[in-house]
Amino acid sequence: MARSNEFTHGGGIGKNIRLMLRALLNTLFFGAFWFGLAQLGTEKVLFGLPEFVPTLCTAAGGTGTLILLGVLLGRVVCGFLCPFGWFQELIHKIPLPRKKLSTKKLRPLRYLKYLILLLTVTLPLIFTNEVGMGNPFFCKYLCPQGVLEGAIPLSLASESVRSALGSLFRWKSVVLGAVVLLSLLFYRPFCKWLCPLGAFYALFNRVSLTGMQVDEHKCVHCGRCEKACKMDVDVTKTPDHPECIRCGMCVKACPTGAVSFRCGLGRGAKKTENPAGGNAAEIKTQD
16 A cells, blocks of 8 residues: 555656657657658668559568557557657647536447558558559548647748648648547547557557556456546446557546556456455445
8 A cells, every 4th residue: 555655646756758759769769750750751862662662661670669569568659659649649738717628428439540550551551553653542532740840840840841732731730639629528538439550559558568457456446547537438337449659548547456557468357365454345435
């Protein structure tokens, strides 16, 4: 019980470390994205490769990297590495005169991202043109992240880029604006309902080496972890739920330290000896 006072109850030090870690990881991930684009462009210029060759190599290497990250981390990528997910969280923290809205009644919308993954990402990779390239429908028509992190900064820095922007940029700016407005009301709407990458990593949540576990002897079924989860997951029932982004809110909310992160091949349930002294029962009674 003593060890949970700082981290489980969200003490100042633990919370600040978590925020600093997320900011650092998001910055590094965003920097790696830009470095990769620059490196690909340099290789095309130096070696005179046909345009489809680096594209195919990038697609193969990118797919392998995504699978590796999925096996190792699952949706930890969504919780700690995705800059756009972090952006939505920052928008959601902006205070409103009315209460923020819950997405629990909108749970069926979570399956929309799997349909988007199939129709705009998977099928274009299967049905390719004569040079082996598919039409990136999601990136081209739906993804607002490229506008936020690429088109807008480049257009602010270059007049020639601004003059080249057309109807597609305006459309994706509307999509970005809609996501921003929804993020004010709902927690991570793009991650929950639209992101195909989140759907891809969700497929690995039950087999990933990083996940959540619940100590059945420490758990007093107080429901605090479920209330704290903004992804609408009850970690005591499904520790490896596809929607869990391993953000750690349930760990912080648990009064008995029953919920924790798991690294390795063990699955979600954990059993220890019953805690001495009846403290767990006392906590449940106080609720």
